[in-house]
Amino acid sequence: MKRLLNLEEEGEDHHHQKMMMMMKKQRSILSKTEFSNLNEDMLFEILKHVDAPTLAKASCVNKKWQKTSNDERLWEIICTRHWVNIGCPEAQVRSVVLAFGGFRLLHSLYLRPVLKATALSQNQSSTIPTKWGKDEVHLSLSLLSIRYYEMMDCNYKRRQK
């Protein structure tokens, strides 16, 4: 229940409101069941609407929540929700990102630091801006591909031997 209140505080975003409504509905249906026993699909639906820190926290609740929160599709939503149209179809982006390590990795290793660093260097507060420009996205994607290549080295050499 506390968690609900926190989420409420976090956003005037209608996503959160929508989620609140769903939660209330859920609560009324499952009034005797614990929150953490939530149906996986239901959880997935709910987590579609949260922001990145919340999703990350959600993965720390228990094993079931971790499994659901680490779903690439959720992180894809997190990543693509804010970025401007980078010009190529979603499916293309998805295949490239998944090949190089996934959206969750992309977000935590590159997107978030790049956005934070850019915000800082422009003398703004270090909060993540709500619109992610092409350059940030491209830079993060490039860095992800370089990382994949560097990691490939170890695996590749092992395979060769």
Add this chain to the structure above:
Amino acid sequence: MKREHQQQSSNSSTVTGSASAAMGSVSVSGKNKMWQEEKERSLQPDAGVDELLAVLGYKVKTSDMADVAQKLEQLEMAMGTVQETEIISHLSSDTVHFNPSDLSTWVQSMLSEINPLPNSDLISSSSSQHIDDPVTVLATQSCSFQDLGSDDLRVIPGGAICAPEREKKRLKPSSPTQSSSALTRPVILVDSQENGIRLVHTLLACAEAIQQENFQLAGTLVKQVGLLAISQAGAMRKVATHFAEALARRIYRFYPEDTLDSSSISELLELHFYETCPYLKFAHFTANQAILEAFQGESHVHVIDFSMKQGIQWPALIQALALRPGGPPTFRLTAIGPPQPDNTDTLQQVGCRLAHLAETVHIEFEYRSFVANSLADINAEMLNLRSGEAVAVNSVFELHRLLARPGAIERVLNSIRRMKPKIVTIVEQEANHNGSVFLDRFTESLHYYSTLFDSLEGGGGGGGSTSEDQMMSEVYLGKQICNVVACEGLERVERHETLSQWRIRMGSAGFNPVHLGSNAFKQASMLLSLFGGVAGYRVEENQGCLMLGWHTRPLIATSAWKLGPVADLVEFS
């Protein structure tokens, strides 16, 4: 509080230890404050421990300071004159120091080990003098130190004890004969800045001596540099050490061997350099951006890379091509590289990895590699260029090597022309290390590499580099320094030239500049913000070219070129 405690403890130990010295008769009960009754203090063997050193854990009597300072100075000189590698490693080995407070005696023991100077004379001769003479006080102090219970006077402290002493202060040597001054607090000057200036002057003087072929003077000066370098800390020390080594090699004709091994080692070092600082990343990102923009709308693209190394520039380009609006083109990559030791074909291995990466993002990829001793051995016909494909030529820190051999650069630029590239991307160091006068080259490179080392110290690690990376980067740069300063003729390959010089060269070879767009600038700035951007790295735009620098000094420059009209071209065969 600490000082008092020490005073008390040293008081008590005198009481327990045998007071065989002439000082023993003096009352030890006095808890005289250090800043009063100086004279009385000078009579007490263990009061008045210097507070600054006490903080470090050394119990040195204020009255001893002058002597200790002088001995440290002598020690330093002695250390400097002996061959670096032998003695320093000996000193810094893991020997245990038992009584760090016994500063005076260990310095003494070090001195007698390294350089049997008649320092003991100082002690023995003055022991017969009158008590009031501070020199005697010094001498008898030393004796009483012995009595204080540190039995093993021959214990040699580790280098760790040495270092903080030096970096924190430089004790000004004052001769013990300045007796009256011993009564006042001795002066401790923090003159590392002064030493820094002296260091630079000595380096320049040494270079000038070499220029005038006065190798004897140069030899003396280079030793001086070694001594002064020890007194510095951080970037200055490292730069000075590398330059001193390079100068020494030049003076004594001990040139660095350019074995085949060194190319694989330098590739390894370059990888570490890649992680530590943004220079290579900047080079790759800006070049890739120029290539991407030139390849817009092309369905078959071919990149010819003169600086393949480990191929780390290309994953980002492959990814960008994969996400190109309108679909990816077919991608051909031709690599030209030097021969490797023991015939391992690293270029082929790199190609395999890149092919694997291209496969995961469904890009049609073709790879070919050429091994050549020099870029001048390659011509356009070998490369099997096909019609309908857009060609890009890429060179990151490679072209300047051709300047060692006359005519080579013209030949290469000519072959590039024959490849009919859509774009040629060149990244080079922004410095003139190819002047004909040695002294000018030296001065230029001193400034350049000082700035570079500063940036290594000051810039953030980009969230991924380790101190090992930093060390390797410094070795990598050190090799360059060696080459610029110590080598000549064909061996001096690090012949950097400035952007303006390259502009002239490219212009006369028939190339026109292509402006790097704002996308490249933005990406570069963003990349730098990851490296603690506000710290000091700066991206500058210079007539369409991008330069990365540290504070106000640009260090590398990326430029892009396309073919100019054929009319004003001089053909070289």
